[in-house]
Structures are given as C-alpha cells and as structure tokens.
Amino acid sequence: MALIEIKNLHAEVGGKPILKGIDLSIESGEVHAIMGPNGSGKSTLSYVLAGREGYEVTEGSVTFDGADLLEMDADERAVAGIFLAFQYPVELPGVTGMTFLKEAVNARRKAAGEGEIDAMQFLKMVRAKAKALGVTDEMLKRAVNVGFSGGEKKRNEILQMSVLEPKLCVLDETDSGLDIDALKVVSEGVNALRSQGRSMLVITHYQRLLEHIRPDRIHVLAQGKIQKTGGPELAHELEASGYADFAEAAA
Amino acid sequence: MTNDHSNPLMQVSPATPGWLKPLRTAAAARYGQLGLPKLRTEAWKFTNLKVLETLAVKPASSGEAHPDLPAALAELDACRILIVDGKVVDHGTLPDGVEAAGLDADAPDWVRETVGTIASIENHPFTALNTAQFDGGIALRVARGKSVETPIHLVHLSTAGATDEAEISHPRVLVIVEDxxxxxxxxxHQGTGAYIRNTVTEVSVGADAKLGHYKLQADSREAFHVAMTAVTTKGKSSYDNFALSTGSRLARNEVRGHLGGQHIDYHVNGAYMATGDQHLDTSTFIDHAEPNCTSHELYKGVLLENGHGVFQGKILVRPDAQKTDGYQMNRALLLSPTAEINSKPELEIYADDVKCSHGATVGELEDDQLFYLLARGVPRDRARAILVAAYVDEAIDTIDREPVREAFRAVASEWMTHHVAAVG
Structure with missing residues (x-):
C-alpha cells in the first residue's frame, strides 16, 4: 500500500480554484519530485498536505498511512508523520531553537502516551544532528530563524526534519535562496535521511536541486494538475524545453 | 458601617502619632476636595471608578486563611516581611545593613522626615486617602554603601470574607536606599474575596545607589488594587522597576519617578495580562530634571476575553535635562475581539539636545507563526501559549536580577498555561 495516496484533489484559496484534480501516489521509501512553473499550485499542494487554514479542499481524498489525512488538524498530521520543510521558514522571536525542538518532540511523545524526553539525552541527540548540518550551538540558543541567513534557515529546517524523523518529508522549494555551497549541505542533509521507511516529496522550480537529491519519479505540475510523470530523465527534458509546452497543453 | 458619600471610601481615622498629624490633616482635607477621580479627570480618563462611589466598604479585619505565594516566588531566597491589610505581621531577620521601623509614635527621625515628601497628595486622591488613613506600614533603610545580597520581599495579603462590603486597607511603605x-x-499582592488595597510606596534612591524593585500584583479577582509608587533618585543611581499584573478586578499601577541628578539609569517595565472582565491600568510619569540620564520603559499587555488594558506614560524632559536618552513603548496583544487597549504615550520635551522615542502597538497572534508550530506537531493551545509567553518574555527579560527574573517568568508562564491554553 502506498504511504500517501492523493486522489482527484481539488483545492481553492480565497474562493479561487488552484488545485484541479491531482492524482499522486508515493510508496514508502520513494522520493518523488514535483516540478512546475510559478503559480502552478506547487506551494498550495504542500500547504494542503500540511493542513494550513485557508486552503480549502473542495473535492478528492488523501489517504496517509491508511488514515484520512483531510480529517486531521495540522498538528495531528505532523504527529502522524508529515513534515513540511517551509519555503520561507518562519521567525519566532522569543522562542529558542532548542525549546522549539523540545516542544515538537514532546508533543509526539505525549500523543504516544509517553513522558517528556530526558533533557540531557535530548541535548546530546540534537547536538549530534546539528553538527552534521553545520547548525551551531549558538544558533540553537537563538530565537528560531530570527536573524538567520537563507542558508541557515534551510539547514534549520532539515535539522528539525532529522530530529522529528517523519514518514513523509515535503520539501517546498528548499533550494530557493540557496547558493551552490548551501545547496550542497542541505541536499546532503536530506540524502542522509533517505531510508526505506521514509518517503519524500521534493517540490522545485528548477532541475538543479534534483542533481543533488535524485528522485525516483518526477511529476510536472501545471494549471493545478499533474501534466506528465516520468523518471529522473524528465528533469533534463524540462531543463531544455521549459514549462511552456505544459502551460499550453492545459490552456 | 455606612458610607460617607461626601467622602467615599473614608473610614474612621486610625491612631495618629503627633508627628503625623499635620500631614494627615492636610491629606484628609485634600481628599475631601478632590474626591474620587472621574472620567473627565485626564489622568483617569480610561479607568472608570464609578463602581467605587457606591460600593459599601468597611475597614479590613484580618482573616485567617491566606493564599499561598506562587511556587516560583516562594522558592526565591529572600527575607520575607508579611504585611496583612497594611499591617506588618511578621518579618524574618533582616539582612545586614537593613533596618526597619514602623510609621508610628516610635518612628525614628529618618522616617518622620521622609514620609509624605516623595508621594504628593496634591493631585492624587488615592495618595491623599492613603496618607489620611494608613494604619501601620513599614519603613526600610539600607545603610550607606551597604550591598544587600538577599532580596527583601514584602508579602502583601488581604483576606476579605464573603460579605456585601469590600474591606479597605491602605498599606504604606517607605524605602530609603542610601548613597x-x-x-x-x-x-x-494577593488575597481572597472583595477588598480594596490602596497602597502607597515611597522610594528614595541615593547617589551611586542601586535598587531593583519588582512587583507581582496577583490580587483576588474581586479586588480593587490601587498602587502609587513614587520614586526619587539621585545622581549616578540606578532604579529597575518591573510590575507583573495578573490579578484583581480593577487595578491601577502608577509609578512616578523624579530623576534628580545626572547619569541616572531609570527603568520602568512590566507586563499586564487580563482576562474575564479585568481592567488593568498602568500609568507612569518620568521626570527628567537633570542632564545625561537614561530612562527605559517597555510594557507588554496580553488581553483575553473582555480584558481591558490601559497604558498612560508620560516623559517630561525639563529644559536643563540635555542629553536625555528616553525610550517608551507599550505593546499589547489582543486575543479576543472584545478585548480592549487604550494607549496614551506622551512626551513633553523642553530641552533641545535629547534622544527620545515612544510608541504603542496593538497586534494579534501571527497566523504564520501559529501554523509553523502546528506543522511541527505542537497542539494549537500549546502553540498559542508558547507564542504569548515569548511575547511577554521581551518585557520580563528587562528584569535585572536573575533569580527574580526567572521567578517572574515562571509565574507568567503558569498564567499562560491556565488562561491562554484554555481559550480556543
């Protein structure tokens, strides 16, 4: 059974239809990429999956790990194993990185009927993972994302992903705002998290991210629908021809 | 006992030692002239006291049961002085360098000379009322050059029974920190039942002296809390005031500071958190009389349900007060459509070489911040509480003394867990 099965998904924002019938199924352990031009509905899809308010599903279904995802609140989806790496990670003045991570971990433990995590053990675990991603102790002590560079914010997202160990990682334009070095660090972080029990949905405008994170399948999203699906070679076709064909095809 | 409607809230005069008689007589006369403030009184335009005009009151009679201190504050290493309805009931051994005295017939000269000289009865009816009626009270003095490590904690308590009459008391405190x-x-400040606590605290900070002054107002939700803290500071001193207000039905926290020397560092900060029908008023006045002083003022409000916050802050920079550096800000977070804030920041500047800024903001919780926490699995209630606590932290962080800062943070956090998490 697929980890996530999206069927005929329609969604609108502020009364405007954005997603117009998405069908997508990801098996456990697979990495899929969604590529598409600006305004095709890429970010909307990520928000709909994460359960953001204001993104209204008007038709279709999403089954995640056997459960009806659309019936769950955003926090329940996260606890169930969905992780959205934000395109624009949010600044939380007054909330330190360490506190933020601890709250997220303890929310999961509470939902599982477990007690709060041991503070020392937690600190050790986070530090080890942070080090691998070049996230310094100083960054963990600071307020989440406040004053962070674009690269630091994205590395921080991947750190959260690594600490929370989700079943499905949705990476929303993780490459945006990154220079080539930062892109490498972030991609390595993501690749290190690839495993049999973890699927990924990599959303991007550009092919370059997929040079680093090699997907099993690529879907082209345009006009709110998946227009084409193929293997990794599809990224190169798009690089050569652009999205123009799909925009026309749907029009 | 019935109310004297010409002088609302006035009761039978307490015992008056000879030295206090002229001051008391003047205060009673002044209160008779001023009466209770009306909305047309500029200083009280946002705080309606009409309910007090007809409220039946009686002098406080000490009950037995008292609320416990919040755990975090009880754990703070301090010398505690227990003051029930304005009367000192008990105090532990005072730290070396500190002496205490009553405001009675046995009061030493330093008390007699100072009481009533810092808090003016002129335009402040409640100060006049307190001065006319206080019964008991305490004066503390820190000897010249003494650095007192252990904080002194004044534990104000009131216990009013379940009657139709509110019990009134007028705690009076004098603190002198010598050069x-x-x-x-x-x-x-805590208590149970319906009572009015009308406190006046006079503070004198000597040259090169340093006073941290931290107040928790957690009075009963049926209580009225009126507090005047009047401060006078000398050159090169520093004063760090913080008030955390969570209690009472209606509260006014007024802090007036006179900066009477050069290179004074003066801080008045605080956080007020109201829910239900609570009305929490913060009014401050900072008088820059001399050059080269700094004042910093940051208040943060969190208003739930029908909570009503008031902030009135005035900074006066007199002609001689060149190179004044003044900052004043009131920020309020409205968490319900029926919550309300009135902000009136005010600068009055007569010197031409100063750096002063002031402002006020009103906001709601940011949707994207809330969603970020939700998307990491933090439940909505908890996410809100985290964001509100972080909001208030900016003010709490101004508390200079670390153990006090952490105790106040814990008290605020407890409030979040109880109130913010409970609101959908």
Whole structure:
C-alpha cells in the first residue's frame, strides 16, 4: 500500500480554484519530485498536505498511512508523520531553537502516551544532528530563524526534519535562496535521511536541486494538475524545453 | 458601617502619632476636595471608578486563611516581611545593613522626615486617602554603601470574607536606599474575596545607589488594587522597576519617578495580562530634571476575553535635562475581539539636545507563526501559549536580577498555561 495516496484533489484559496484534480501516489521509501512553473499550485499542494487554514479542499481524498489525512488538524498530521520543510521558514522571536525542538518532540511523545524526553539525552541527540548540518550551538540558543541567513534557515529546517524523523518529508522549494555551497549541505542533509521507511516529496522550480537529491519519479505540475510523470530523465527534458509546452497543453 | 458619600471610601481615622498629624490633616482635607477621580479627570480618563462611589466598604479585619505565594516566588531566597491589610505581621531577620521601623509614635527621625515628601497628595486622591488613613506600614533603610545580597520581599495579603462590603486597607511603605547602597525589593499582592488595597510606596534612591524593585500584583479577582509608587533618585543611581499584573478586578499601577541628578539609569517595565472582565491600568510619569540620564520603559499587555488594558506614560524632559536618552513603548496583544487597549504615550520635551522615542502597538497572534508550530506537531493551545509567553518574555527579560527574573517568568508562564491554553 502506498504511504500517501492523493486522489482527484481539488483545492481553492480565497474562493479561487488552484488545485484541479491531482492524482499522486508515493510508496514508502520513494522520493518523488514535483516540478512546475510559478503559480502552478506547487506551494498550495504542500500547504494542503500540511493542513494550513485557508486552503480549502473542495473535492478528492488523501489517504496517509491508511488514515484520512483531510480529517486531521495540522498538528495531528505532523504527529502522524508529515513534515513540511517551509519555503520561507518562519521567525519566532522569543522562542529558542532548542525549546522549539523540545516542544515538537514532546508533543509526539505525549500523543504516544509517553513522558517528556530526558533533557540531557535530548541535548546530546540534537547536538549530534546539528553538527552534521553545520547548525551551531549558538544558533540553537537563538530565537528560531530570527536573524538567520537563507542558508541557515534551510539547514534549520532539515535539522528539525532529522530530529522529528517523519514518514513523509515535503520539501517546498528548499533550494530557493540557496547558493551552490548551501545547496550542497542541505541536499546532503536530506540524502542522509533517505531510508526505506521514509518517503519524500521534493517540490522545485528548477532541475538543479534534483542533481543533488535524485528522485525516483518526477511529476510536472501545471494549471493545478499533474501534466506528465516520468523518471529522473524528465528533469533534463524540462531543463531544455521549459514549462511552456505544459502551460499550453492545459490552456 | 455606612458610607460617607461626601467622602467615599473614608473610614474612621486610625491612631495618629503627633508627628503625623499635620500631614494627615492636610491629606484628609485634600481628599475631601478632590474626591474620587472621574472620567473627565485626564489622568483617569480610561479607568472608570464609578463602581467605587457606591460600593459599601468597611475597614479590613484580618482573616485567617491566606493564599499561598506562587511556587516560583516562594522558592526565591529572600527575607520575607508579611504585611496583612497594611499591617506588618511578621518579618524574618533582616539582612545586614537593613533596618526597619514602623510609621508610628516610635518612628525614628529618618522616617518622620521622609514620609509624605516623595508621594504628593496634591493631585492624587488615592495618595491623599492613603496618607489620611494608613494604619501601620513599614519603613526600610539600607545603610550607606551597604550591598544587600538577599532580596527583601514584602508579602502583601488581604483576606476579605464573603460579605456585601469590600474591606479597605491602605498599606504604606517607605524605602530609603542610601548613597552607594544596593538592594533588591520584591513585593507581591494577593488575597481572597472583595477588598480594596490602596497602597502607597515611597522610594528614595541615593547617589551611586542601586535598587531593583519588582512587583507581582496577583490580587483576588474581586479586588480593587490601587498602587502609587513614587520614586526619587539621585545622581549616578540606578532604579529597575518591573510590575507583573495578573490579578484583581480593577487595578491601577502608577509609578512616578523624579530623576534628580545626572547619569541616572531609570527603568520602568512590566507586563499586564487580563482576562474575564479585568481592567488593568498602568500609568507612569518620568521626570527628567537633570542632564545625561537614561530612562527605559517597555510594557507588554496580553488581553483575553473582555480584558481591558490601559497604558498612560508620560516623559517630561525639563529644559536643563540635555542629553536625555528616553525610550517608551507599550505593546499589547489582543486575543479576543472584545478585548480592549487604550494607549496614551506622551512626551513633553523642553530641552533641545535629547534622544527620545515612544510608541504603542496593538497586534494579534501571527497566523504564520501559529501554523509553523502546528506543522511541527505542537497542539494549537500549546502553540498559542508558547507564542504569548515569548511575547511577554521581551518585557520580563528587562528584569535585572536573575533569580527574580526567572521567578517572574515562571509565574507568567503558569498564567499562560491556565488562561491562554484554555481559550480556543
């Protein structure tokens, strides 16, 4: 059974239809990429999956790990194993990185009927993972994302992903705002998290991210629908021809 | 006992030692002239006291049961002075360098000379009322050059029974920190039932002296809390005031500071958190009389349900007060459509070489911040509480004394867990 099965998904924002019938199924352990031009509905899809308010599903279904995802609140989806790496990670003045991570971990433990995590053990675990991603102790002590560079914010997202160990990682334009070095660090972080029990949905405008994170399948999203699906070679076709064909095809 | 409607809230005069008689007589006369403030009184335009005009009151009679201190404050290492309805009931051994005295017939000269000279009865009816009626009270003095490590904690309590009459008391406190001395003073206000606590605290900070002054107002939700803290500071001193207000039905926290020397560092900060029908008023006045002083003022409000916050802050920079550096800000977070805030920041500047800024903001919780926490699995209630606590933290962080800061943070956090998490 697929980890996530999206069927005929329609969604609108502020009364405007954005997603117009998405069908997508990801098996456990697979990495899929969604590529598409600006305004095709890429970010909307990520928000709909994460359960953001204001993104209204008007038709279709999403089954995640056997459960009806659309019936769950955003926090329940996260606890169930969905992780959205934000395109624009949010600044939380007054909330330190360490506190933020601890709250997220303890929310999961509470939902599982477990007690709060041991503070020392937690600190050790986070530090080890942070080090691998070049996230310094100083960054963990600071307020989440406040004053962070674009690269630091994205590395921080991947750190959260690594600490929370989700079943499905949705990476929303993780490459945006990154220079080539930062892109490498972030991609390595993501690749290190690839495993049999973890699927990924990599959303991007550009092919370059997929040079680093090699997907099993690529879907082209345009006009709110998946227009084409193929293997990794599809990224190169798009690089050569652009999205123009799909925009026309749907029009 | 019935009310004297010409002088609302006035009761039978307490025992008056000879030295206090002229001051008391003047105060009673002044209160008779002023009466209770009306909305047309500029200083009280946002705080309606009409309910007090007809409220039946009686003098406080000490009950037995008292609320416990919040755990975090009880754990703070401090010398505690228990003050029930304005009367000192008990105090532990005072730290070396600190002496205490009553405001009675046995009051030493330093008390007689100072009481009534810092808090003016002229335009402040409640100060006049307190001065006319206080019964008991305490004066503390830190000797010149003494650095007192252990904070002194004034534990103000009231216990009113379940009657139709509100019990009224007028706690009076005088604190003198002599030149070069250092002290941290904590005050907490708690109680049960319906009562009016009308406190006046006079504070004198000597040259090169340092006073941290931290107040928790967690009075009963049926209580009225009116507090005047009047401060006078001398050159090169520092004063760090913080008030955390969570209690009472209606509260007014007024802090007036006179900066009477050069290179004074003066801080008045606080956080007010109201829910239900609570009305929490913060009014401050900072009088820059001399050059080269700094004042910093940051208040943060969190208003739930029908909570009503009021902030009135005035900074006066007199002609001589060149190179004044003044900052004043009131920020309020409205968490319900029926919550309300009135902000009136005010600068009056007569010197031409100063750096002063002021402002006020009103906001709601940011949707994207809330969603970020939700998307990491933090439940909505908890996410809200985290964001509100972080909001208030900016003010709490101004508390200079670390153990007090953490105790106040814990008290605020407890409030979040109870109130913010409970609101959908």
């Amino acid at each position: 070069g001395a250092i002290l941290d003073l904590v005050e907490s």
